[in-house]
Amino acid sequence: MKDVVSRSANHGKFRDPQVTADGQPRASVSLRSPQTLWFNTGTLCNIECANCYILSSPTNDALVYISAAEVNGFLDQIQDRAWPVREIGFTGGEPFMNPEIIEMARLALSRGHEVLILTNAMQPMMRKTMRRGLLxxxxxxxxxxxxxxxxxxxxxxxxxxxxxxxxxERTLYGMGWLRDNGFRMAVAGRSVWGDNEADSRAGYAALFAKHGFDIDAQDPGRTVLFPEMDETAEVPEITTACWGILNKRPQDVMCASSRMVVKRKGADRPTVLACTLLPYSAEFELGETLADAERDVHLNHPHCAKFCVLGGASCST
Structure with a gap:
């Protein structure tokens, strides 16, 4: 649904996965070394943000709750295919809306993976059952x-x-509970209001110091600053020649090292996507198994150019 907006804003670009609008070969990325497997726990969220890229809300169930059994099946596939996955990430929606989030995290941790859960630290996380499970x-x-x-x-x-x-204030309250119980925390912010990076990191550093949060504001892995996803902005297409021109390497792009599993409403089984940023784009749906997901990804979307190649974005720690 969002592709229609983004692609029309780019005047005929991003139409053909093989070639750019001016006929040059489009860049693609191979899955070199899968380090992170993401699970979208569902698009339901306790709040509705003004600029949510995945349109999460209290009513959007386009991506339904994934189950612990389904997650476990993909953890088996990681082992079977000898993927060198370091990290399992859970995103949403709000992951703590999913009643099986604690069990899903436990399954991943019990296999030796690191686990990253993205949350707003509000009421869903602060329910007694969730706090007990987290502890x-x-x-x-x-x-x-x-x-x-x-x-x-x-x-x-x-x-x-x-x-x-x-x-x-509700988020800070949840963070205070995490702090007091010794959890490892990171923060995701946005650079939507025009602050430069130095000022943003200084502002977060002051906030963390004020509340005693053990988070390094200067570490991009602990304080992640995401640019706003403006789909009306025109961006260049990435050709095979761009790697040398930009002094970039395909293996440094996020889809060289990660995939995301989602379960669509009405689907019998989850499916694997190339990118966490493109949950609704059918072109980036790779199949129902990790084996299917090992194929190359053609950078045929404005987000591929703006965020991953030109912006160097990464959702992982």
Missing amino acids: QLLNTYGDRLTLRVSVDHFSAELHDRERGRGSF
Whole structure:
């Protein structure tokens, strides 16, 4: 649904997966060394943000809850295919809306993977059952579990403009519980309001110091700053020649090292996507197994150019 907007804004670009609009061979990326497998736990969320790239909300169930049994099946496939996966990531929606999130995280941790859960640290995470489950995971697996909390801006005013009045304080309350219990935390922010990176990191550093959060604001893996996903912006297509021109390597692009599993509403089984940023693009749906997902990915979307090649974005830690 969002592809129609983005591609029409780019004047005939991103139509053919093999060639660009001016007839040059389009760049592609091979799965070199899969390090992160993401699971989208479902698009339902307790809030509705103003600029959510995946359109999560209390009513959007386009991606339904994935189950622990389904996750376990993909963990088996990782082992069977000898993928060198270091990290299992859980995203949404709000992962703590999914009643099986604790068991899914436990399954991944029990196999030796690191686990990253993306959350707004609000009411779903703070339910008694979730807090009890998180404490059990912490006691068993320690700092192999990281919770990355969405703090869109270091000021309450701008964060709440994105996520709703009072959300900043509710998120900080959840982060305080994580801090007091010794969880490893990271933060995801946005650079949507025009702050330069230095100012943004300084602002987050002050926020972390004020609240005693053990998060390094200067570490891009612990304080991740995502650019706004403006699908009306025109971006260049990436050709095979661009790698040398830009001094970039295909293996440095996110789809060289990660995949995401989703379950679509009405589907019998989950499917594997090339990218966490393109949950609704059929072209980037690779198949129902990790074996299917080992094929090359053609960079046939504006996000491929803007965020991954030109912006160097990565969702992993």
